Amino acid sequence: MNKFKIIFLFFLAIVFFISLFYYINLYLTRTRAGASSVTFSFLSEKINLNIGQIREIQLLAQFQNGSALEKIDYLKVVLNFPQDILELVDYIDTSSSGLGRQMRVDGPQAANSGGQIVIELGAQAPGSGPTTENPLILAKIKFKGKVGGKGQLSIVNAQVVNNTSVEITQIYKKNIMIYVSQLCESDEYCGPNAFCQNSFCVCNPGYYNCDTDDNNWQNGCESTTECSDFSPPPPFSSGAATLNLKLKFQGIMQQPTNNNQRVMRVKIKLDGGLLPEPLATESAFLLTQNRNSDTDPYIWQGIVNLPSSLIAGNNYYILVKGPKHIQKRICTNSPTETSPGSYRCFSGNITLLEGVNNLDFSKVYLLAGDLPVSGGQDGVVNSLDTSYIRNNLGKTDPEVLAIADLNLDGKIDTQDWSLVIAALSVRADEE
Amino acid sequence: MENQKDNFSKRTFFFLSAVALILILSVFILILRNKNRQKDLTEKLTNQISPTVTTQFLNRGYLKIIAPKTQFAKEEEIELEIVGDSSGEEITGFDIIVAYNPQIIEFKKATSLLEDFKLFSFSEKGNISLTLIKDLKSQAPTVFSNAKLIKLFFLSKTDGEGEVLILPKLEKKETFLVNKNTEKIYPSLSSYKITVK
Numbered sequence: 001m002n003k004f005k006i007i008f009l010f011f012l013a014i015v016f017f018i019s020l021f022y023y024i025n026l027y028l029t030r031t032r033a034g035a036s037s038v039t040f041s042f043l044s045e046k047i048n049l050n051i052g053q054i055r056e057i058q059l060l061a062q063f064q065n066g067s068a069l070e071k072i073d074y075l076k077v078v079l080n081f082p083q084d085i086l087e088l089v090d091y092i093d094t095s096s097s098g099l100g101r102q103m104r105v106d107g108p109q110a111a112n113s114g115g116q117i118v119i120e121l122g123a124q125a126p127g128s129g130p131t132t133e134n135p136l137i138l139a140k141i142k143f144k145g146k147v148g149g150k151g152q153l154s155i156v157n158a159q160v161v162n163n164t165s166v167e168i169t170q171i172y173k174k175n176i177m178i179y180v181s182q183l184c185e186s187d188e189y190c191g192p193n194a195f196c197q198n199s200f201c202v203c204n205p206g207y208y209n210c211d212t213d214d215n216n217w218q219n220g221c222e223s224t225t226e227c228s229d230f231s232p233p234p235p236f237s238s239g240a241a242t243l244n245l246k247l248k249f250q251g252i253m254q255q256p257t258n259n260n261q262r263v264m265r266v267k268i269k270l271d272g273g274l275l276p277e278p279l280a281t282e283s284a285f286l287l288t289q290n291r292n293s294d295t296d297p298y299i300w301q302g303i304v305n306l307p308s309s310l311i312a313g314n315n316y317y318i319l320v321k322g323p324k325h326i327q328k329r330i331c332t333n334s335p336t337e338t339s340p341g342s343y344r345c346f347s348g349n350i351t352l353l354e355g356v357n358n359l360d361f362s363k364v365y366l367l368a369g370d371l372p373v374s375g376g377q378d379g380v381v382n383s384l385d386t387s388y389i390r391n392n393l394g395k396t397d398p399e400v401l402a403i404a405d406l407n408l409d410g411k412i413d414t415q416d417w418s419l420v421i422a423a424l425s426v427r428a429d430e431e
Numbered sequence: 432m433e434n435q436k437d438n439f440s441k442r443t444f445f446f447l448s449a450v451a452l453i454l455i456l457s458v459f460i461l462i463l464r465n466k467n468r469q470k471d472l473t474e475k476l477t478n479q480i481s482p483t484v485t486t487q488f489l490n491r492g493y494l495k496i497i498a499p500k501t502q503f504a505k506e507e508e509i510e511l512e513i514v515g516d517s518s519g520e521e522i523t524g525f526d527i528i529v530a531y532n533p534q535i536i537e538f539k540k541a542t543s544l545l546e547d548f549k550l551f552s553f554s555e556k557g558n559i560s561l562t563l564i565k566d567l568k569s570q571a572p573t574v575f576s577n578a579k580l581i582k583l584f585f586l587s588k589t590d591g592e593g594e595v596l597i598l599p600k601l602e603k604k605e606t607f608l609v610n611k612n613t614e615k616i617y618p619s620l621s622s623y624k625i626t627v628k
Contacts, residue, residue: 008444011451018458373613379603383524386564387609390523393567417567424551424562428603 034070034162035063035132037170039242039303040077040155043137047153047178049145054089057153057176059119059139061160062284063168064305066132073129074161075099076120077138082151083115085180086143092119093140098130099123105139116156117141127163134263135284135302145180153178172242172305174356184217191220241312241354243268243304246362247285249322250340251419252297255287256408261401262287266322268304272348273316279306292362299362310352317348318359319430324406325366326381327429333359340365341426368406368416369423379429381420389417489616491518492575492608494527494597496583496623503627509536509585511595511623512544517575517608520616524548524564525608528601529583532593533557535627539584547573550581559583560604575608587627596622 043058059077075097081088088111094102099121111117119139123129130136155173162168181201184190190201194209194217203209207221247266256262264285271278285302292299321327331345343364350359369381373388392400392412406416494515503509513527531538533556541561543550547569553560561581565573583595597620599606608616 004444008448008451011448011455015451015454015458018455374615378605382526382604383562383564383609384526384607384613384615386562387523388613390565390567391611391613414567421564427551427553427560 034164034166035066035168037064037172037305038062038132038158038160038168039064039172039174039305040138040158041174041303042153042176047143047176048181049143049178050181051145051148054142054144057141057143058137059141060135061138062135062303063132064281064283066134068131068133070132071123071127071129071163072099072132072136072160073123073126073163073165074121074159075138076118076157076159077155078157079117079119079141080152080154080156081111081115081117081143082149082153082178083112085145085147085149085151086178087112087146088117088141089144090142092117092142094119094121094138096137097121097139098136100128123163129163132162133284135286143178148180150177150179152176174242190217193221241306241310241352242356243306243318243352244356244358245283245285245302245304245320246360247300247302247320247322248292248297248362248365249300249325250297250365250368250422251407251415252287253407254409255289255298257410258401258408260398261405261408264300264323266300266302266320267327269319269321270306270310271317271319272350273313273352274311275316278319279310281306297365306352312353314351315348316350316352317345318350318361320361320366321370321377321429322366322368323377324371324404325368326370326423326426327379327431328364328366329430330361330364333357334363335361336363337365341367341422344430367419367423367426369420369426370429371403371420373403381423381427385420386417386424389420393417489520489610489614490619491616492516492520492618493621494580494606494618495621496529496595496597498623498625501623501625503587503625505587505589505627507587507627508539509587509625511583511585512579513581513583513597514577515575515580515608515618516577517610517616517618519574520608520610521572521574522565522608522616523573523611523613524562525580526563526604527561527581527606528598528604529559529561529595530557530598530601531559531585531595532591535589535591535593536585536587536595536625539586541584542582544579544582545573547571548580558598558601560601572611590628592624592626594622594624596620 039062041060043060047055049055088108091107092105094105101122101124103122104118104120106117152175154175158171160168184196184201187195190196193204193207194201201217203221208223209221210223265282266285267282269278269280281304283302283304285300288299288301290299317329317331319327319329329345331348333350335343337343369385370377371385371388373384389404389412392404396411400412404412404416406419494513496511497514498511538554538559541552543563547566548563551562597606599620610616
């Protein structure tokens with residue numbers, strides 16, 4: 001009997017140690033590389049709406065250094081909105097988040113009673129959530145203007161946990177201002193150089209209302225020059241800087257049918273200014289519905305978080321390289337060019353400030369042509385790139401499209417060929 | 432009484448042993464499943480990183496420079512030809528880097544000697560980067576067999592001796608041929624010595 005007891009205790013010891021080993025391995029010591037930070041923001045810098053008007057606002061999460069291996073298992077965001085001027089009018093759509101389990105998503109009744117929205121989502125099963133490789137549209141929120149005024153839509157709390165039960169602790173939050181326009185009853189209400197039309201104040205031709213508060217009509221339309229769109233958003237983290245970049249890639253003249261093609265990973269290198277060495281990073285850019293004109297390619301927008309060690313100042317320049325494109329050196333905050341691809345610059349004149357820096361590079365083309373043929377780009381447009389297109393003409397396989405579908409039309413064709421030929425005149429990455 | 436106690440101990444022992452066995456088996460199954468899942472993820476990631484034909488690098492064929500003579504007078508036009516062999520491979524494009532001594536000779540122009548191939552040349556002081564791409568309309572297979580590919584035009588400047596070389600690599604640029612499977616072919620390269628006096 002004693003012999004049996006010893007064997008039994010031996011079994012129990014084995015079970016205990018194996019279970020302990022498995023637990024430690026699974027939950028305590030696994031340190032897979034994951035996203036270093038996440039930025040929560042809205043797909044608009046400010047929102048203007050009238051009383052009674054409904055606007056949809058998209059909540060976005062962008063991961064720095066994310067990967068295809070890392071997945072999101074749990075996510076919670078708490079938003080505060082100015083309930084005196086706004087109301088939530090519909091249930092929040094979280095279908096685009098990739099997190100199928102709604103643990104708590106406040107509806108209009110709960111949200112409007114306290115001016116707060118809690119969005120708490122989980123993956124259907126551990127490891128089945130979206131990856132951190134690409135940005136996520138977490139929620140589509142519909143607000144209606146109640147009364148005139150302004151207020152801030154702010155992210156007050158956020159929590160993200162990945163599939164190895166590791167929490168991404170570095171979280172950046174970008175808030176936005178919302179302006180609801182007041183209804184008018186007479187021209188007097190709208191101030192000088194303005195009149196009341198269908199209960200809304202309208203500026204006289206040639207006059208503009210450029211007050212920071214768009215709802216301020218006390219001084220009417222005080223400006224005779226067009227208002228600048230620039231409105232400096234509040235800094236989101238002391239000492240840190242972010243680039244809100246707009247880019248334009250050669251040849252993308254139509255919206256792709258495949259949703260995977262709406263996100264592009266772009267390499268960004270910042271140098272000059274007071275930097276001892278270049279800062280290199282990679283960010284996901286989303287295709288927008290905007291373009292500078294009907295004959296211009298669509299604009300891509302992305303957010304690049306810069307380290308807090310960056311010193312605000314002048315004389316920076318930025319190198320931008322798309323996944324199938326030649327690297328472009330850009331030296332001003334809003335560069336322009338007369339013909340596609342002709343922009344060149346030498347000395348950096350970009351001014352960076354603490355907080356969000358809006359850089360509009362959408363008036364210069366990023367030329368396509370340096371294809372990732374052998375698993376990576378070689379920095380030159382050459383016969384390997386042209387041969388790849390020639391040898392894959394007519395193909396629609398996703399893996400081939402990922403390399404050589406330059407205009408995102410879902411097939412490799414002569415247009416892609418022409419784009420590479422056009423880029424041969426530039427030939428190599430600008431440094 | 433003693434017998435009942437003994438039976439109870441035995442039953443408890445067997446029950447606990449069965450539980451222990453089930454636990455051991457469950458842990459092993461979980462570990463195995465986890466390993467398989469990681470293997471699948473790694474395979475998936477590998478496929479995502481290199482989704483297509485990974486470019487193969489082949490060493491075959493040759494590129495060389497030829498000319499009717501090696502000695503040239505001052506301010507004489509120098510015509511050199513690049514001849515190549517693709518060792519049976521069907522070629523859809525190629526890149527060549529040529530280096531020369533700009534003190535002795537001056538580069539004027541380069542022309543394609545292949546009807547179906549368009550030439551793009553980029554000249555910097557002392558080197559020329561040449562890219563030849565096959566016309567998209569041309570469907571006839573192109574195999575180089577000691578074929579004349581490019582003609583280079585220089586002008587002699589001052590007395591001296593120098594070499595015109597085909598370089599394997601210069602910064603990001605390389606000399607290679609590309610076959611119909613989009614594989615890079617690195618041919619053997621040569622140089623050509625010229626004298627100006």
